[in-house]
Amino acid sequence: MVWSTPPPQAVRYVVCAVKREKEMSKDSSAIVDTTIQHRRSxxxxxxxxxxxxxxxxxxxxxxxxxxxxxxxxxxxxxxxxxxxxxxxxxxxxxxxxxxxxxxxxxxxxPEEFFEPFLSRRRKMGFKLYELADIPKGDKERMRMQQRRxxxxxxxxxxxxxxxxxxxxxxxxxxxxxxxxxxxxxxxxxxxxxxxxxxxxxxxxxxxxxxxxxxxxxxxxxxxxxxxxxxxxxxxxxxxxxxxxxxxxxxx
Ligand SMILES: Cc1cc2nc3c(=O)[nH]c(=O)nc-3n(C[C@H](O)[C@H](O)[C@H](O)COP(=O)(O)O)c2cc1C
The missing domain is CATH 3.40.109.10 (NADH Oxidase)
Structure with a gap:
């Protein structure tokens, strides 16, 4: 069927569909952002x-x-x-x-870590060992964590x-x-x-x-x-x- 002008309900349908698509894309970008932000090792x-x-x-x-x-x-x-x-x-x-x-x-x-990467690595390592309750310099416990x-x-x-x-x-x-x-x-x-x-x-x-x-x-x-x-x-x-x-x- 060919319309010279769309009937009002069709216009309403298109407006609703566009709105829904916009809302959906807003929702899906929030979901993607949150999923990426929540990922951790x-x-x-x-x-x-x-x-x-x-x-x-x-x-x-x-x-x-x-x-x-x-x-x-x-x-x-x-x-x-x-x-x-x-x-x-x-x-x-x-x-x-x-x-x-x-x-x-x-x-x-790297053969040897250098700045700024050295500090970032240290910060992460200290936090990890702290959470694993491994005291500083306890090589055996660090080895056991590596084994995991x-x-x-x-x-x-x-x-x-x-x-x-x-x-x-x-x-x-x-x-x-x-x-x-x-x-x-x-x-x-x-x-x-x-x-x-x-x-x-x-x-x-x-x-x-x-x-x-x-x-x-x-x-x-x-x-x-x-x-x-x-x-x-x-x-x-x-x-x-x-x-x-x-x-x-x-x-
Ligand atoms: C190339 C690469 C190698 C990694 N190797 C190890 C690994 O051997 N053991 C480990 O526990 N984590 C490893 N990780 C995880 C990183 O330590 C972790 O991604 C980083 O500290 C950032 O923390 P997040 O993943 O929790 O955001 C590795 C990550 C990447 C990308």
Whole structure:
């Protein structure tokens, strides 16, 4: 049907639809902002399993991340049950019995931290150890906290990420977007996460266990599960410098 002028109810319908769309977009931007702001690294988990379907959903949503020329460089090993436990046992055993014998294939921390990064790292470290009730200089307790990385902090799901080492370094940018998507999507489903480069040091023993191809470079792991909200270590809220300190606006 063709109208020369829309009847009043149609006008009302369009006005309402536009208003609703505006309200919805206001709502969804508030939800996205809040979800990003609420995400934090979770280092203690409840034992409740995460449904496999939900993990798949999160990975599917996360894979909408941008990547150079849509190369989608991400590869993920999802570890649950016995597979997760086998990796945890192998790596914890190596951590105990072969200290200092395992190193990452790529450098994930600077040779020596320098300012302003040194102070930021210290601030975060002091707070973390304080919440974990580890006295300053207690190297053994610090080592035990480091070891918790290799249990995925008891999270029921462990993710290990590899990238094809022949891709250019820019692939890490797309990978970062993918990982952030996982963390934000997980947050929106009430799940906690902690990205961990700590896993990289053990690539030599992880690679054969998970049948990595020769070109697979282990770039990190991630704990995924329902947060233990009462755990003191999960009360850590890290600071951020204000926008004025890291952004330059040119007009
Ligand atoms: C590249 C990278 C490596 C990280 N490696 C570890 C790790 O091995 N163990 C750990 O407990 N946290 C690790 N984290 C988490 C950071 O410590 C955390 O993101 C940072 O302190 C900011 O805190 P927030 O995530 O709670 O906002 C890593 C984060 C990133 C992005």
């Amino acid at each position: 979770t280092r203690a988990y409840r034992h409740d399993p995460v449904p496999n379907k939900l993990v798949r959903h999160i990975l599917e949503v996360a894979s909408r991340a941008p990547s150079g020329c849509n190369t989608q460089p991400w590869r993920v090993h999802v570890l649950t049950g016995a597979a997760r436990q086998n990796i945890v046992d192998t790596v914890c055993h190596a951590f105990e019995s072969e200290p200092d014998q395992h190193v990452s294939e790529y450098q994930h921390t 990385n290799y249990t995925f902090f008891d999270a029921p799901v462990g993710l290990l990420f590899t990238v094809n080492r022949d891709l250019p370094i820019a692939s890490f940018i797309g990978f970062g977007a993918f990982m952030q998507n996982i963390m934000v999507c997980a947050e929106s489903h009430g799940l906690g996460t902690c990205f961990q480069t700590a896993w990289c040091d053990y690539h030599r023993i992880i690679a054969p266990q998970l049948n990595f191809a020769k070109e697979d470079l282990l770039i990190g792991g991630m704990a995924l599960g329902y947060p233990d909200k009462d755990a003191p270590i999960n009360q850590l809220r890290t600071e951020r410098v204000p926008v004025s300190e890291f952004a330059v606006f040119h007009a």
